[in-house]
Amino acid sequence: MAEVDAPQDPQLVDNALYRERMRRALAGKAPPRSSPLGAVARSRVSDTDDRDEIVARIKAEDEALVAGSFGTVYYRPVTVSGIDLKLEPLLPSIGTVIHGIDLATDLEDPEVVRFLRELWLDRRVVVFRGQMHLTREQMVEFAERFGEVGAPFGEREHMPNSPFDLNQQIKVPDIPDMLVLPSDETVPNAASGWHADATWQPKPPMASILMCREAPPVGGDTCFCDCIGMWESLSRETKEKVRFLKAVHAGTVGHQMNGITPVAIHPVARTHPETGRTSLYVQQGFVKRFAPEHGIDPEEERALLHEMKLKEGRPEYTCRVRWEPGSLAMWDNRVVLHSASGDFWPHRRLMERLTILDAEQTRRAPYYRPHDGASS
Numbered sequence: 001m002a003e004v005d006a007p008q009d010p011q012l013v014d015n016a017l018y019r020e021r022m023r024r025a026l027a028g029k030a031p032p033r034s035s036p037l038g039a040v041a042r043s044r045v046s047d048t049d050d051r052d053e054i055v056a057r058i059k060a061e062d063e064a065l066v067a068g069s070f071g072t073v074y075y076r077p078v079t080v081s082g083i084d085l086k087l088e089p090l091l092p093s094i095g096t097v098i099h100g101i102d103l104a105t106d107l108e109d110p111e112v113v114r115f116l117r118e119l120w121l122d123r124r125v126v127v128f129r130g131q132m133h134l135t136r137e138q139m140v141e142f143a144e145r146f147g148e149v150g151a152p153f154g155e156r157e158h159m160p161n162s163p164f165d166l167n168q169q170i171k172v173p174d175i176p177d178m179l180v181l182p183s184d185e186t187v188p189n190a191a192s193g194w195h196a197d198a199t200w201q202p203k204p205p206m207a208s209i210l211m212c213r214e215a216p217p218v219g220g221d222t223c224f225c226d227c228i229g230m231w232e233s234l235s236r237e238t239k240e241k242v243r244f245l246k247a248v249h250a251g252t253v254g255h256q257m258n259g260i261t262p263v264a265i266h267p268v269a270r271t272h273p274e275t276g277r278t279s280l281y282v283q284q285g286f287v288k289r290f291a292p293e294h295g296i297d298p299e300e301e302r303a304l305l306h307e308m309k310l311k312e313g314r315p316e317y318t319c320r321v322r323w324e325p326g327s328l329a330m331w332d333n334r335v336v337l338h339s340a341s342g343d344f345w346p347h348r349r350l351m352e353r354l355t356i357l358d359a360e361q362t363r364r365a366p367y368y369r370p371h372d373g374a375s376s
């Protein structure tokens, strides 16, 4: 019988779906080629199908990796309330790694929080390194500096209770709002695929934060795509066609509550409630069709959705965050898509997630007001 690691989340041992998936591993089969984990593993080791051999060879290769740094990093030095920060841009338009801050102690000063919020709005994704010492309670305190901590999927009206998902259970009884997200071959839903969190809710979360507790030595990155860049790159003709349309966002079977799949209708062009910028609020993950009221011809609907979804992940406006234990990222879920990279088997990844709702209730539901922002 094949060697299989115990699940990262002890609760999974009794989960029927987990056990069913585990049978494949116990039977000595590597993840299927049709999954990203399996495809990457076969790309690395192509001359055998033997699970144990693939695992051994990948692990042996990765064991040779050592942690270190070299080369030049460009950053902007800035002092905020006496704290010297180094701001390292990941891409010209999106993503900044903020060095030099301790999230457990440095946010008492409202000036620091104000600075971080401005920077986050401007850069959409901010990343902090070396925060492993942050307890889960301190993660909640950090999140509360920016808004109201949401339920695992944002608004509390919809709490999934589907048996078809391995990540929905409450893992931290004292902090039921926290999702603990293990990822391995039997829990492969490391959110690999473009989406914004819980857009199938009428009022999706404003922000999400993700803390990495366990990271593979290589792989498992999360990519973040700027939806303002997506909107800007549409042709003038397409913008005019879709500008006032609405789209149907449907959750997956794993998001069901009492057997019902959640559905919400949101504008295709979204105005950012704080910056006024226009973004494309369409993604592969949850957007299925345009709102029926538009009566759009199915052929044209398919072509338009395809054209918009092709904008996802363009390297010019998609940054890639490399995780280390203790890395924490916070993204603006209103203007950013994200996708994990399912390339790390036979290693594993363990993340903790919180959602943040806008403290301003009237800004929670997505809307489009074409004259709010400079970009159109």
Ligand SMILES: [Fe+2]
Pocket: 191, 195, 196, 197, 338
């Ligand atoms: Fe996500």
